[in-house]
Amino acid sequence: MTVASSVSAAGPRERPGDGWRWLRRVGLVLLAAIPTAALLVFFCYPVLTLLGRGLFVDGRLDLSAFGDVFARPRMRSLVAFTIWQAAASAVLCLLLGIPGAYLLYRKRFPGRAVLRAVLTMPLVLPTVVVALAFKILLTPGGPLGSWGLDETVAAILAAHVFLNYGMVVRTVGSSWAVLDDRPLAAARSLGATPLRAFLTVTLPALGPAITGAFTMVFLFCATSFGIVLILGAGRLNTLETEIYRQTQEFLDLRTAAVLSIAQLVLVTLLLVVVAALRRRTDTTQRLDSGVRRPTRFGLGDAVAAVVTTLVALAFLGVLGTLVLRSLREPGGGFGLANYAALGTVGQDNLMLVPATTALANSLRAAALAAVLAVIVGVALSVVLARRPRSRAARRLLGAVDGFMMLPLGVSAVTVGFGFLIALDSPPLDLRSSPLLVPIAQALVALPLVVRMVLPVLRGIDDRLRQAAASAGAPPLRVWWTVDLPIARRAFGGAAAFAFAVALGEFGATSFLATPQRPTLPVLIARLIGRPGELNTGMALAAAVLLALLCALVLLVVEAVSGANARIGGF
Amino acid sequence: MRRKDSPGVPSPGAGRDRPAGLAIDEVTVRYPRAKRGDAPVTAVDRVSAQVPWGTVLALLGPSGCGKSTLLRAVAGLEPLAAGHIYWTEPAAASAGATGTAGGGTVELSRLPVHKRGIGLMFQDGMLFPHRTVAGNIGYGLARSGRDRAGIRRRVDELLDVVGLPGMADRRIGSLSGGQQQRVALARALAPSPRLLLLDEPLAALDAALRSRLLVDLREILQRERATALFVTHDQGEAFAIADSVAVMCSGHIVQTGAPQAIWTHPADEWVARFIGYTSVLPAGHGVAGLPDGPVALRPAALSADPAGTVTGTVLSARPSPDAVRATVELAGSSGPVTAQALSRDLPPRGTHLTLRVDSSGVAALPPATGEG
Known part of the structure; x- marks a missing residue:
């Protein structure tokens, strides 16, 4: 019956089906243009402008700044500290997180869902909230003040572990959950002890997930801003906080640019490694037979249970302290006075607007940022999920894939400051625009959205x-009726996650939010930095409120995209 | 109205009237090289084949021979490096629909997948997990001009055809493997495609289910007068379901014909062995009682019988479901040759057996083959 239309459609073209393939290619290029344009304008341009300010003197390239900066021992030890604290944080996260991944994704026991929620919740907590929680826990006079850990590296490492533990558990756990049991059974049948079987079969199989988790945690900790700024109290600095200090306090753009480049090099090196590892993951991933037999409770299970219980108790302790302290009233006793104070502008009229207004600002900006991040992230994922035939096109996609991770690693401070100096003249005069903060936040959330959406789109059987x-x-109906229904949950989860990330974003926002229009994290940081018991109380109340909002978002993600949502993971 | 753009040999008969059905004309499919320096892989090399309207052609071959690639090329899922694929409507249908003299021929290879009017069925169903049974079967009917009730009627009709009445609202996850394949078949048949492409549709099922579904599939294809390309590596399936069989080996079709013709006259030793001949005796084997020249033997060709004409010495023997299979050494004129034979009881090694020749298990091979 369709002969007539088919005959007319078969025009005299040179190659079979060329016209349609060409049309589709144009569609894909247009789709790719959205994220490319967004990244060029709002990422490359500001960052390059900032770097240019530092590196070009009177219009000529002047690289002497590198020599000047790294001749200072302080700067060299800064780089070393950035690397080793990130590596130490990542190793600690793995040591504690792998037993947790096993327990939470391989075992069934009552209360597992609650435990999972407790342990992965910090992942979505704003860094400012976490820093504040550790600050009041370790400060002299605090519950653990006698340990003498206030303003030490240990405090920073503990806060990093607290924040990123959930990432390890989720990334490693979701791989472990679908791991084929049979090679392990084969190893055991060949006489391997449980420990040897674990070390020689399970661990290598999990290798890509573990290295992936390590790299992500390393990346986050190497560019950690809020934690180091608040817990390091100016004495301990990473590249990120130093860039902030150089630009904000000393107005030394050249040094800041040199440090930004150093960080860019560090991150790029890491991403090259990640890309190589991911290429291996694609080929070595083996899936489960689907049959899971209950196993006996063994020694390994006991170790995992003890470690994970201790971690969970510590986490609850940190969060509990924060909540309890927020309820302690300035005059002694417990009550909601701190929360009531959120409607005020703080002790000594510290702020221009009350905290409630800042909360409204945060919600508005985060919602807009989530929409932007999802639009750009989904467009990008659709393009990246394709598996083109030609090798050149595959290479190109691989490069774009890696490039997309850059905003994750490039210091949020660099992005924020770059925005400030680059987007200040027409046609891109956004300095006073309320769009500036959401755009920066969307940029920070974008790689995480791609990481959540892309695997789902790639997982759809072609x-x-x-x-x-x-x-x-x-083609469009195929996308609408096959891809969209299957990936809908992932889109929803990514949107919620982007919202939570934007809500807690501090690094870039701290540059861009004006005093008249602060977000809640910026306001919290400002309150912490000032004396006054009421100001601290308000910061605590605001932090608890922010934490509750983010936890709520996490619950929505769990409910919408299921327990195996790959938040922030690979 | 068609332009010739084949880079190689001009396709014979490209401008002529074609018989109704599918014509694959000198089709080549190449995969791009995986790494720099690798040669591009030619998966299908200038293959031509015809599937007359209303018949089933089985593409039979071992894994990696290019049969699935050829099917995917017909579906439009692999670009052609060279060649053409044509579809010609049967005269009655085309006269009403197009009025084109000579029976409307369409060059399928110029059309994108969704305009080719095909029904595609994969090994493991590939049902849409987020749709019900009815949602899957009705998927291809969205553009058919039917209203909701019409689509539902067609879905129910097809559920009857594939033997799953009343399952329309079931979720895909609740179906067994066999049921999923039945739904997949119904989904492929629903829009009344001009051509059905079946890619090892039974391979993922267990043996008992496979043979049951095979019988059903054959009946359905016959009842629907479907024109179909059926890809399989199982010669039993191919011979049971197809009107003609094309045997493929490393990107080429090495023999095409009716199942019986291939069965009795395999083109060469490779085909003979692939379709179940277990022994091949070279030309000049000199075994008394067997035809001269290269011959292929099935185990049933030789069976222990005191009244037989051939003698052999047992090398080994093992029971099989219908009879004991023995490997025997036959005395040839230029030295001993080995062959398979059937026996009622288990003969010890070294036994001399007298064997009767059943000519239905013997196929003469063309003289050029049969070496080694």
């Missing part, structure tokens, strides 16, 4: 699309 096409569905 033959489903082919079945739809063979049943007469044109």
